[in-house]
Amino acid sequence: MLRAQDVHKRYRHEEVLKGIDLEVASGEVLCLIGPSGSGKSTFLRCINHLERIDAGRLYVDGQLVGYRERGDCLYEMHPREVCRQRADIGMVFQRFNLFPHLTALENIIEAPLQVRRESRALATERARALLERVGMSDKADAYPSRLSGGQQQRVAIARALAMRPKLMLFDEPTSALDPELVGEVLNVMRGLTEDGMTMIVVTHEMAFARDAADSVAFMDAGVIVESGPPEEMLSHPRHERTRAFLSRIIGGRQ
Amino acid sequence: MTRVVPRRRPWLWLGSAAVIAIAALLAVSIYRNPNIQHGVILQYQFAPAILAGLRVTVVLALLAAVIGTVLGVLLAVMRLSESPVLRLASGFYTWLLRGTPLLVQILIWGNLALLFEYLGPFKTNDVLTPFVASVIALGLNEGAYMAEIVRAGIIAVDRGQNDAALALGMSQPLALRRIILPQALRVIMPPAGNQFISLLKATSLVSVIAGGDLLTAAHNISSANLHTIELMLVATFWYLTVTTISSLGQHYVERRLGKSGVGMHASS
Numbered sequence: 001m002l003r004a005q006d007v008h009k010r011y012r013h014e015e016v017l018k019g020i021d022l023e024v025a026s027g028e029v030l031c032l033i034g035p036s037g038s039g040k041s042t043f044l045r046c047i048n049h050l051e052r053i054d055a056g057r058l059y060v061d062g063q064l065v066g067y068r069e070r071g072d073c074l075y076e077m078h079p080r081e082v083c084r085q086r087a088d089i090g091m092v093f094q095r096f097n098l099f100p101h102l103t104a105l106e107n108i109i110e111a112p113l114q115v116r117r118e119s120r121a122l123a124t125e126r127a128r129a130l131l132e133r134v135g136m137s138d139k140a141d142a143y144p145s146r147l148s149g150g151q152q153q154r155v156a157i158a159r160a161l162a163m164r165p166k167l168m169l170f171d172e173p174t175s176a177l178d179p180e181l182v183g184e185v186l187n188v189m190r191g192l193t194e195d196g197m198t199m200i201v202v203t204h205e206m207a208f209a210r211d212a213a214d215s216v217a218f219m220d221a222g223v224i225v226e227s228g229p230p231e232e233m234l235s236h237p238r239h240e241r242t243r244a245f246l247s248r249i250i251g252g253r254q
Numbered sequence: 255m256t257r258v259v260p261r262r263r264p265w266l267w268l269g270s271a272a273v274i275a276i277a278a279l280l281a282v283s284i285y286r287n288p289n290i291q292h293g294v295i296l297q298y299q300f301a302p303a304i305l306a307g308l309r310v311t312v313v314l315a316l317l318a319a320v321i322g323t324v325l326g327v328l329l330a331v332m333r334l335s336e337s338p339v340l341r342l343a344s345g346f347y348t349w350l351l352r353g354t355p356l357l358v359q360i361l362i363w364g365n366l367a368l369l370f371e372y373l374g375p376f377k378t379n380d381v382l383t384p385f386v387a388s389v390i391a392l393g394l395n396e397g398a399y400m401a402e403i404v405r406a407g408i409i410a411v412d413r414g415q416n417d418a419a420l421a422l423g424m425s426q427p428l429a430l431r432r433i434i435l436p437q438a439l440r441v442i443m444p445p446a447g448n449q450f451i452s453l454l455k456a457t458s459l460v461s462v463i464a465g466g467d468l469l470t471a472a473h474n475i476s477s478a479n480l481h482t483i484e485l486m487l488v489a490t491f492w493y494l495t496v497t498t499i500s501s502l503g504q505h506y507v508e509r510r511l512g513k514s515g516v517g518m519h520a521s522s
Contacts, residue, residue: 088423089421097412099415110432110433114424156418
């Protein structure tokens with residue numbers, strides 16, 4: 001579903017991604033872990049072309065993201081085509097980013113109406129089903145400011161799902177939440193993995209990585225240091241940097 | 255039960271009394287001034303020429319506000335674009351039109367025939383009637399001010415909103431129209447309302463090119479009958495009326511925006 005080949009990204013003089021190679025199969029869940037500033041979020045934002053990459057290639061569902069290859073060159077796509085690609089990739093943000101001027105339901109139907117040109121009746125019906133799925137049926141008409149962080153994030157997940165994405169990206173979805181609200185969001189995400197959604201999750205929730213991920217990749221300073229099945233990665237990391245990071249995280253959390 | 259005795263504030267009372275006394279003196283001195291003929295005021299307050307001028311003033315302000323708003327959004331988007339040329343062009347426009355007196359701009363548009371005798375196939379003076387020149391001058395000037403107001407509004411919207419909209423597959427123009435601008439409106443409305451009231455009054459400047467507005471009408475009458483103050487009072491009444499109405503309108507719109515938007519910033 002996702003194939004990254006030697007992806008590079010630089011901001012002015014600082015190289016934040018120094019050649020990322022990664023593959024995620026359809027239906028697989030990958031957790032990206034690593035210290036802050038290691039480039040995890042940037043990499044995630046490259047996958048749906050919110051950030052341009054400077055070298056390398058990103059394929060989603062066999063299609064090159066954001067560019068067209070002709071001869072030796074990559075030409076950036078027309079914005080319309082970029083939009084079409086993004087519509088198939090769902091994204092959930094650390095700070096939820098719900099639209100504050102719209103109710104929960106309106107947040108969900110906005111893109112299906114405006115981008116997919118679905119009928120209002122159909123979009124609303126599907127939005128209600130999604131709200132049910134994330135346990136938010138009773139808050140359909142509430143504005144985001146009336147919802148807790150956990151509730152907002154669940155609506156944000158429903159909003160992304162409304163576009164029927166092939167791939168879901170989660171950018172630290174529980175980092176901005178009060179501790180007691182983390183569980184409800186993780187439960188919704190676990191539900192998605194059971195439904196076979198392909199997911200890439202940037203997270204510090206090691207328990208989630210251990211029991212929900214098919215593989216875990218550890219990133220540091222713009223490279224993927226190592227990756228593998230969660231059990232092996234989290235219990236028996238091979239690299240010193242991974243070990244140091246895990247001991248800090250787990251030491252800090254338990 | 256103990257009684258609460260507020261502290262006495264003699265200065266507050268004295269000050270209030272002084273203000274009332276001054277206001278009363280002023281009112282009486284105007285009312286009883288032998289140089290003001292109240293009959294003239296009453297005679298012209300609803301005179302057809304004055305009402306026609308009032309209509310021109312209101313239409314002028316509305317048209318200029320529409321042009322200014324559209325132009326302001328365009329300039330603000332240019333100012334925030336990735337292209338340095340567009341950014342510079344927008345900055346230059348604002349610099350030029352904000353940095354020169356509106357009166358000068360009105361005079362230039364009103365006398366453009368001196369610079370270009372023909373605009374394409376048309377004679378400049380046939381196209382640029384005083385009214386058209388006034389609309390253009392006021393609208394273009396308004397655009398420069400609205401650009402800054404709209405830009406401030408757009409910047410006030412969290413960047414994550416744009417990310418979220420784009421991530422859902424919205425195009426940038428769609429995201430701007432459906433997500434960013436509706437939220438920016440809460441920040442834009444108060445200064446834009448102020449701006450409109452300024453504009454209503456600024457229309458009076460077009461009297462220098464015989465724009466046919468309220469002041470032009472009042473001035474034409476007063477130069478014939480020499481009752482200058484009376485006719486300025488007639489104009490004052492109408493200016494106050496329209497600015498009061500638009501203040502009330504602004505108040506109403508802001509209250510409605512406040513209700514629907516419920517808190518701009520999401521809490522966690």
